Structures are given as C-alpha cells and as structure tokens.
Amino acid sequence: MSKPFFRAVGPIGTPAQTGPSMSFDQGALSSQMECVASEIEALLEEIMTPTPAEGERCRPTRLLEAMRYSSLKGGKRIRPLLLVASANLFDVPRQRALMAGAALELIHCYSLVHDDLPAMDDDDLRRGRPTTHKAFDEATAILAGDGLLTLAFDVASRPAVHPEAEVRIQLVGSLARAAGLGGMIGGQALDLAAEGRFADGRPLKLDEAAISGLQAMKTGALLKFACAAGGILGNANARERDALDRYGVAVGKAFQIADDLLDVEGDKSTLGKAVGKDAVAGKATLVGILGIEAAKARLQSLVREASLSLELFGTRGRVLVDAAKFIAERRN
C-alpha cells in the first residue's frame, strides 16, 4: 500500500486555513461539524438518488423514500466527523474520507430505525420527527433498515473510497465486525437482555465491568471504527493505529456516559426524543452506578485520556481533541 496520491483539500471544514499551528475552539469545531454534516448530507442524497436508467416501473419508491427519510436531514454526523478528522491526520483526500463516512453513517442510521421498532425500543420520536415505522409502517421500516445496512457495504466497496482494493476490503471487514455480533448488534442484544426484554427474560443486575463491556460493543465499536478508518485510509503505521484505537475507545466511553447523563438531565425538546427512559426501564447505566457527579468526573478523565493518546500527532490532533470535548459536553 502506498500513501494517498493527493493532499487533502484542507483540515476539515476550513479549507482556507491550513497548517499545524492553527488553534481551534468549540466555535471552530462546531462550524467544522456543520461542514462535514452538510457534505455527508449531500453525499447521501447523491447516493440515494436513483438514476433514470434504472427505470421507474420496478422502482421500490416507498422503500427508497423510507431509506431517505431515515438517513437524510438528521443527526450531528459525529461518526463521519471523527472519520474525516482521523483521515485528515494522514492527508487523506477529503472525498475518500467522506465516502467511507457515508457508509458508516448508513450503518448508524439503519441501527436507529431497527432500534426504534415496536419489538425493540418502541420509540415514536427520533430527532424530533416520527420514527420510520410511525411515518411509514413496520414492514417498510424493517426493510428500510435492511436496505441502509446493505447499501453501506455497497458504498464501502466502491473505488471512490480508495483506489486500492486492499484498503477497501480492510474497511469493509472492519466495518462488518464493528457492526456485527461482536460489536453493535451484539451489544444491542446484551442491552435488551439486561433489561429483561426478551421473551425468556428477567432483568440482569450488571456490575460496572459488564456495563462497560456491553457499551463498548453497542456504541463503542462504531465510534472506534470511525477513528480506525481514518488510519486505514491513510495507511497509518502500527503506532498511529494504536493511538487512534485508544482515542476511539476513550471517546466511545465518553459518548455513552454523556448519553446516559442526557437521559437523566436532558430536555426532550432539545433532544428530539424521549428522556428518562433508562430509569423507567430500570436500566443499569454507569451514571446510575457511579452517580451524576462521579460520572461527570469520569467524563473529564476520559477526555484527558483521549487527548493524551493523540500526543504523537502534535497539534494536528487538535480537531479530534476538540471533538472528544464536544462529545463529553454535548447537551443534545
């Protein structure tokens, strides 16, 4: 594998300001987040626009509409942001990182559609809008989730992600493992089991280690993949990949604690989804075990851990450091 042929257009979201000496604050990060979000939006829109050649007669219009509804105009696109920012450490051409980010975001969106289903979390609201099965119907929501998941691997396999097949196949394999039984889906199953939500179930009393393990799979695996993918695209060396992995793990943990805190302290109108659900479900969370103050202290130490793991990248790691802070401190 060789280094990418082209230099990146620039650090994320700020094509005019380059160089390692620039300084970022939360305002700068948020404009970069908006930039990645709008680029991902445009890319997903393009990916999910049928070509006229496909013929209208056999076009599953309603399904396509549901797939678009479930993945467009939504979310902060945190995973693509982490992917683009990680890829930027290695001057990966921006369009490649965005394509990989789009594949990753499709996986995230499918997981939300299926998690919201009546047989799962039975949620009516998502990002302030009716969930997919409410806006369409259950059958369409199941198929839309399947369609997004499948499309993710279609996108990840395309040459636009990287000219080298070896790099693309590494991405595909890593993405499948992060999203699969040993990652996101497995974590979701463990979570449902812990809540006693399966037909055979009694709620499980989980200790801190078990909760951490579950969350590392359920939400951690995809976030870790986002960071690792930057290294894969950038042909990072072992030390760099290890640094990204440690950063990804810390950020994954922080993300989950922040999420649990929002469920306790958050506001439904800001979040666009129900709050207080964990307590109602009697769900074991780290916030529940540690208490709010200790959980907040843990968040801070995770942010420090994330920052430290990026030391070898010097000031170039600044965007990722800011992203870790944002993830820990977000209010929605």
Add this chain to the structure above:
Amino acid sequence: MSKPFFRAVGPIGTPAQTGPSMSFDQGALSSQMECVASEIEALLEEIMTPTPAEGERCRPTRLLEAMRYSSLKGGKRIRPLLLVASANLFDVPRQRALMAGAALELIHCYSLVHDDLPAMDDDDLRRGRPTTHKAFDEATAILAGDGLLTLAFDVASRPAVHPEAEVRIQLVGSLARAAGLGGMIGGQALDLAAEGRFADGRPLKLDEAAISGLQAMKTGALLKFACAAGGILGNANARERDALDRYGVAVGKAFQIADDLLDVEGDKSTLGKAVGKDAVAGKATLVGILGIEAAKARLQSLVREASLSLELFGTRGRVLVDAAKFIAERRN
C-alpha cells in the same frame, strides 16, 4: 488478476471422479447437492462458533443461538450449489467457492428471518420448524437477521475467499447490490406493495412484465449473483461472465415459477411451510396469469435457455444444466 494458484479438488461432490467426460443424472446431482449442503453446514458452524478468547461475559448468547438456529440445519443450499458449480467451471479451489457460498447463504437466511416477521409475511413455520421469532422472540429475530446480513459481508471480505483483494471487493460490491434496493430488498418491498400490505396500500394489479421485473429483483438477483460469483472467483472473461449471467437469469425465473407452482400444487408436510398463501393473499403470480399448464411449458423453455447459455463450457457445464432441471422440477 491472475488465475487461481490451485486446481479445484474436483467437480462438486465427486472428488474421486474427475474429467470433462463424466455424465450426471438427477441422482448424481442430488448427491452433489448433499455434499455441498454438508460442507456449507460445516463451514457455517465453524464461522458461528465463538472463540474462547472472545470471553464469555460479554457474549450475546441468545442472539448467537438465534443466528445459528436461523442458518444451520436448513434448506437445500441451492445458492451455494450454483456458486460452487459455477466456480468449478474455472477450477476455483473448492474452499474459496464454499466461503463465498457461505456468505451468500447467510444473506439468504437473513432474508427468510425478516420475511417471516409478523409485520411482513407473519409466518409460523419455516423448513418444518417454528420461525425464528416464534422460537425466540421478535426483537431477537430482527437482530438475528441484522447479524446474519452483517456477518455475510464480514465473511465475504476474508482472505479465505480469495487471496486477491480486488476479487474480494468485487464480490462484496456485487453481493451488496444483489441483496439491496435494486435487488432482493427492493423486490420484497415491491411484492409487499403489490399485495397492498403497506399502511397506505391498495393491492396493485400487475401485468406479466411487472411481475417478472419484481421477481427478477426479489429472488432472481441472488440466484444470478450465485452464478456470477463463480465467474468473479474464477477470473472469467467477458464472454464467460455473460454466459453465466444469462444462465443465472433463466434459472432465477425458473426458480420463481417452480415456487409459485409449489404454492398451488405443493404439500405442506413436504414443504415444511404453509401453501396456498398466494391465492389467499390475492397475489399476482405468473402461474396465476399464465395458468398451470402454460407455466409448466414456460419452465421447460427456461431450462432449455439455461442449458443453451452454457454451451461454450461444453460438458463441464453439465452440473449447472442438471441444477437448472432440478430447480424447475423440484417438489419441495
């Protein structure tokens, strides 16, 4: 891309009898089917056996069990048979074809789990056993389907499928497109729409062309992929790939007509699933439009078409010709 390094162990299922001059009958085909089926079974069993290193604490046992229940001990494994037989035309090492066949079968199995869900076809029986959501629960069935679909791409990306990343990424992309919006999932959505099963729905009156188009997506795309995959693994030339495509399309059509005939004429105890469902659902099928006798004549002409498309492979195409006959004439 170069030709495979190793010769295949032998024509499928008959490692002791090699050479282009051997003759097959339906009995020989069925012993080969059994052989592929048992090899695929063993491979899926191996793929879905957790390693001790994964740790038992965070193992989603129930989900793994449901994924195994949904994919092991079941089915004729027609898709892997077609894949192995197509790959054999090019002396592809058997283990590679079986790995690709396992990935394909995982996609097929996931589609059955999701199709059987209450919100979809609401079936209680599959292959003579309770469907996954009956044996486990709905949430587990949704996740098991997601898990199998994701695992398929994990498996397809592994070096055991082919040493060249370029070949593997071609397979991944083709599989994703065959299974996605423009293929299987899209066809399933069109089928549900045609039956008026969506929330907004009135049953659609489909003509022959529309039914054929729908079925080419719903069942045809994966069967066509099975045959194409043999050519991808074998580094087939354009003429050979075209021949496999034409064969795959004809076999896909034959498969669907045979399926529709079984729904009319089949026996529940032999099939292991409900019959007469199409009529009850008022479903437009080619058998319904053409009538039983004309549908049977169409089957015969599709088998001839399938055979003719393989002429350039000479007697080596015999297994595929026999498979087409089997698919057209199967009674379960």
